[in-house]
Amino acid sequence: MTDNTQPVDTILNPADPGQGATLTRAVSDIFEAGRLRLQTLILLRWLAVGGQATAVVFTAFIMDFELPLEWCLGAIAASAWLNVILTVRYPAPRRLGEREAAAYLAYDILQLGVLLYLTGGLENPFAFLFLVPVTISATTLSLRATIALAALAFALVTFLGPYHLPLPWFAGEEVRLPPLWLLGMWVALVLGLAFMTAYAFRVAREGRRMSAALSATQLVLAREQRLSALDGLAAAAAHELGTPLATISLVTKELKQEAGSSLDPALVEDLELLHSQAERCRDILGNLSLRGQAGDVVHSRMSLAVLLDEAADPFRDRGREIAIELSPDSEASAGEPPDFVRQTEIMYALRNLIENAVAFSRTKVVVAAKWSADTVEISISDDGPGFSANVIDQLGEPYVSTRRTVPGSKSPGADIDGGGMGLGFFIAKTLIERTGARLVAANATRGQTGAIIRLIWPRRVVEPRA
Template sequence: MQHPSATALLRILYSLRWFAVGGQSLTIAWAVLGLDMALPTLALWSSVLLLAGFNLVVYVRLLQVRDATPAEAFVHVLVDTAVLAWLIAWTGGIANPFASLFLLPIALTAMALPQAWAIATATACVLGYLLAISFGQPLPHLHDHFDLHLVGMAVNFFLSVALVSWFLVRLAAARDRRERELASLRERFVRNEGILALATHAASVAHELNTPLGTMTLLLDDLDTSRLGADGADDVATLRRLVDICRDRVRSLADPADPAATTLVGIDRVLEHWQLVRPAIVLARSGNVDAGQRVDRAIGHLLLALLNNAADASEGNGSQRVDLHLQLDHGLLDCTIRDYGTGFDAQVPFLPVLFRSGKPDGLGVGLALSHAAIEQLGGELEMDEADGGGARVRFRVPLRLPARQSAETTL
């Protein structure tokens, strides 16, 4: 089974191993050249080279693996423990001031791996320590360097404190990051459950609405617009377009597998439909996106939801204006919608929660669905205060158009 902390442990052991290779090399060179101690240099240098070679293999492995297993991490710890036991055995055994470094692998695995693997590591370290002191080779003239032994004990203590503290900080950061990821996944799962229930209910309601919408279409066709005058005829034409839009939306809800429900839509058509529903709102548009630009239907729904929220916010503050900026750059659609409402409450963190709305008559669906749509499209959503009052919502999504369509709409 994969374990996130095991991967973090592998990376930390990789860094510590290079530190050990450098420290051991300097110590051996200083003892032999500086202190003129008769050490088994062949045995010591062979362990250093073995550790360096193993770490090169680990480097290649870390480039390939995303999630390691506790068993793999235990094998790495076992190699380090064996090398440590070899070094301790050739440099004084129990008299070596660095013999307490056997405690370091135990502390690391106890924090990073499941209990069974931590116990296995402790057992391996105890065996390594017993073998090192049992077969340890005493250093010649060690009694002449007792002060050096005390210095070694002090260095070992401070080194152990530094390494354990550094590891615990790294591991705590990895754990906190994993907990944040899990919390985000749980939040997304709960929201997706609500959206799934909403979609199921919407499909059912769509079937129920199809009949009355068909009846409304027949009644509108039977109206004698000649008796209504010019204004009345325009109103009937507007109603007919609105009913047609409703029937198209209901049809796509009732049968989401219909190819027509997944085709591209033009931004001009999306904005035209929105202006039919919100004729009192003045939409100030800017940017380099052509009116004929076609986008995924989900982006069209997202744009409608955010425009409706902006219109509601502006009307709630006595304004009839909404600003829309659309920018297309290398296949990335950058959309900014600014309203002229009261803005966000700086004291209340904004979280799009399904079925919980900040508007008196709102259902809390628009922004929650917008947030979910952004995640599905692989984009990002930002919300902040606008200069001069109101709020600004910005989303960036890749268009993911077919090659032919992309060629036709490149700006």
Template sequence: MWPADHLEDAPGDRTRLKNMQQLIQLRWLAVFGQIVTIEVAHYGFRIPLPLEPMLIVLAALIGFNVASLLRWRTGREATNTELFVAMLVDVATLTAQLYLSGGATNPFASLYLLQVILGAVLLQAWSSAALVVITGLCLIGLALFSRPLALPLDLDRGLASPYIQGMVLCFALNASLLLVFITRINANLRARDARLASLRQRAAEEEHIVRMGLLASGAAHELGTPLATLSVILGDWKRMPEFTSNPELLQEVDEMQAQLKRCKTIVSGILLSAGEARGESSTATTVVTFLDDLVQEWRDSRPVTTFVYENRFGHDLPMVSDSALKQTIHNVLDNALEASPHRVTLDVERVDDRLVLTVTDAGPGFAPHMLTQLGKPYQSSKGRPGGGLGLFLVVNVLRTLGGNVTAHNLAEGGALVRISLPLSAVILEEEEPNAS
């Protein structure tokens, strides 16, 4: 039901710290419960108890818990050994109180089981096994060396017997504490497992991106030579009399050269994103200029009927032209254009310290299952092999830059995709002018 031998915590995992904080809360309940139990037994049932030594043990437990509370407020992660030591302190104080109040004959001796179960949940195998041995030895020691309380043997009275009442109360206490704290501890473990699963998924996606990048880079290298050959051939054609004397053929050659130039630009962008620039270098620009230029390039090279672009970024900031970010925005616009060939809208604005781009279309919208798995590879409504990689790359590029992408369908029809990116990831901070 519960894992006894936990995986080592990943960096940044706070599961053991949260479990230590649960132990501190449990210890406060133990302090309160001991005070109430001592008062009821000594003054209610008139059972003679050594109050002074029992209160000294209680004060020591309070002091230890205060020190623990101060120590773990720093947020430092706890280790298995520190959890083990904390539980040994609890076992020691329980043993001392039982020794002073009847030893193994005390009905609250079964509280050892609470420590054993918590140890099995919280500790590694060696330390939980050690805790079982220690609690067993403590119980044997109480049976050998402690003195039972002078209580009448009235077990035949049933629930009217103070001993039976103590056993019932101890059972209720054990069951309640186990229900509350095991539930909380399991919630901590489930949160840890969910975080580890998310990290594994992210690592798998990043590995997928690396493989895609290697394939794209290799393809770009292979395409470089035939594209250069085609460029030379088209240049020769353009000078041939057969073409110079025919305006229609010359226009088609010009169109072919334009498309070839676009292909070479795409190949250069792929290699630049892979860190293999083909002579082109990143250039200094501004946020507004960068967005205006990429929108103009996209508009000129796509068959869009109606494209509404509004740049409300406001006070401009310097940045370096980033081909990966440019291709990311182009991917979002391409998806919108494919879903809605007649109308695409791009709205740019600055919200606090973030760049926010909102793309809307008038298409059929996203399928419900795509919205719940936005950015997962091969999740596409287009029904073709390899579909869905565009948004997958968009999500992962933005995540690398500290941004995010959200999407939802519009009530009036169509879909909205919103890109949010921290300005610190793109601007030149050292050259940023003072905001007016």
């Protein structure tokens, strides 16, 4: 048993490893949705163009400072024309590929570097704007692209320290800042680039991972709910199709009686076959209707023993003993084991956790339940290697792989090396907590090995209302 080591194919349905494609595409779409839109990049560049033009015009005409005005306006106009070309060439909702987005952001860094070269280099207080394109990359692009852009910004910051035109100032005067101050500016910009890149990338990555994991949880829950509704649909289909099948059966019977012996024997045989097949269809639909009604009763109210047995049943053929134990708590008022309201979330989560326990056990898995007057607890334990000590505090986070199997214990459907998406335990924990339970994970003690997962509900939450 472990969290988040199941492959994609077993996340959608632990007992049916053929449903992974949908989840793979859905989670991939979540990460793709984090890519940079062209419209966003164009808007940000227009803001930069407006700010740069305002600063240059204010410096030249209001402050009356000397600066290479034509070159500065030319660099700003290049960005404006690039925006115009992109707006005309591409639709606004277009999402940029990673290389394309990185190229546009690299252009923004180079354009800013040209402006700073013309206006004082690191002596210009606007040098901190190097952080903006790199931060945008960190929140939308891959780590490799972000590192490349940060390296470009670092190179330009290093170059602009000693090499630049004079800082714009009053006519006839020149400003020369101390080398130590320029060194401090360089250090501050370099550290700012490193910190902002790492911080923004980590925060954005965690947000995308959590969004994708929650979307996967919603897909799992929706599918399980559809499966649980099939019995009701079967009963409804039996009811709707019963009338036309009865009509077909009656008409064939009457045709045979009215025609008597005047019909060709081959036609009589065909009528008999049609009548028998219609009756057979009615019988099949009748059985489906009864099964749907019986299923409704079972699904709406089931005993604790039946719940555990049904959850463990798909994994009994995987070479491990699965023992189910039920016992009341020590208090005298515990009474009989409670019935459970059938909930898709509980069944899926139990199957997921039991499958993990089977995959990582050596010989045996114990699914135990105990109850008191106020609580119900289900524990799933195995005799495997247990959870890794360095990640046990991260249990429940998406994309966390915690254990490796013991030699020879790998069971079908288990990704022991953590090569899957790492969502199994996260989905199970999320679904269980939706039902009002508390999940506690720990390793075995008292000289034993293995992992233990405890699910604890208030009894009033799971019992059917009278």
